[in-house]
Amino acid sequence: MFDFMPADVMPRPIQRSTPIRSLAQSQEFARALRSHGQEPLVLNQLNDTVVMRRRIMGCVDVAMVNRARIDKPLRLVELLQEQGLRRTPVILSPENPTPELFKTGAVPLMSPAQIARLDLTAPKEERRAALHQKWRNRLKHAESQALRVTRQNMPLDPAHWLLQAEAIQQGQRGYRNWPQDLTLAFVRENPGKAKLFQAFEGKEVVAAVLILCHGTCASYHISHTTDRGRALSAHNLLMWNAMSWLAAKDYVELDLGLINTEDAAGLARFKLGTGAKLHELGGTWGYWPPMGRLLRPLAALDRGLMTPRKTGQV
Template sequence: MFDLSSADPMPHATSCDTRDRALPQSDEFAKALRLSGQTPLRLDRMQDMIVLRRKFWGRIPVAMINRADLTKPARLLEILQEEGMPRTPVLLSPERPTPELARLGALPLMTPASVAVLDLGGTRADLRARLQQKWRNRLNAAENANLRVTRQNMPIDPDHWLLRADSALQQTRGYRSWPTALTLAYAQSNPGQAKLFQAHLGNDIVAGVLILTHGDRATYHIAHSTEAGKAQNAHNLLMWSAMEWLAAKGCHSLDLGVINTEDAEGLARFKLGTGAELRKLGGTWLFWPPLGRRLAPLARLDLNLMRA
């Protein structure tokens, strides 16, 4: 059962536009960073690529570039030096495999992860047909249950139940995601682009999914389901509701995040059950300008070991 009459539609001015970037490289993410007190560097000579600047241990400056499409990595490294970072270590996590980084002297630190990306193109029937059978069966069961789905803009409330549940899960499982303040900054600086879908069973909220839209893409950000919600397959119903809404707004894809089959096998199955495809990222690399290409032989050796 659906109750979306009170939900705010995606504003026309901020709906899907011509930009096609992962969330960490989007204009919307940059706005959230600035609102939360950070000052990301925008490289206009690299199509406004976002560079984060951090200090490790409070004193070592590091530049960080996440999910950028590094079509010209050599030029990027030159521009960073021209921007006043001639000795600053650079951590690069490209959107796609970029083996040229090894030739430039960047050292591979982490093997490439894979993300699940869901194609939202086609008709509603096409979306439904791409669901895996078990996923579709659970969705059918949820649609026949006594669930009510609502959609709204994410409230600017640090004590919101979904944010509290996500923080508790991070502590329990020992991983780190966005701080609550950054999630709220995203919602506040990008009105209408942090959409909260909730499933109600009677008077109780039993599940929630927070979707962030950016350009002509969207990202699955936070989700939680209670035991009652799990019993009713509420997560499937909320995901399907989000898929339908995003497709109707013209978003072409939904990034479901990293697939981890070792520590989160159930979540991985859930994401892939939507019909999403795996897309390999580019790993994590470290480049230190003072050494540059002198590390290339070691970088190539490390790269070969990563592939072994």
């Protein structure tokens, strides 16, 4: 069902005073997890931090704090223990570099990755001017073609062509995204928050992008472009339409996800070509309460691994 609305019916503006939160730390994601059979722990005392709980290798229970701002590492550890996780291994992946985690005895497991974040608050003319030249040229090329762009709420259909294409693409390229059931749970539990943008040449769909909206932000979730769509630069046109629609609805930021210049340099250039900026995450840390104090000296030795670095160019 298409969600076009009369010009005289304006959506309620999103309050910009609401904190910017990643998808993994949103109420929308927590609802999807519950519907998917998981029961996340939400720490109300710590800005509603979402803690996922999973069993790995079929026998080990772990807690995961993903893409959260961890401004008070010691308080986070205390709260996890108060919630009955005294002997549960915890995987911490902060939204920002948080070398202070070493004080808890957390041990670095993986150095910080980078994501692309696009500011949507600038006027449309400034956002277009911020596009990289090659990206803007491809957009102009797409706009000169006979492409039709549609926007609708993502259908709750496991057989939808985009979901099937994404599954095949994951297998071919060797990466992992959300389980299909979790994507459908997000669609089901958050009506109107999963937006599907598609480009058609005549009656043939040549590209699609699925955007998940959460709080004041949105996240680029999955996409697919056919060979014909690539020839027509359809992906650029869809992204520009998605960016413009989100900005018009007062969303303040679009999270374009991880930047991988080694295995997906083309996709990295595409994301940064939108005018998005690199943002360094806080790496991945492991914390096991019974060993916290004993591991503290080892964690201190690894502080340099998790220290903020200068952002590079792609």
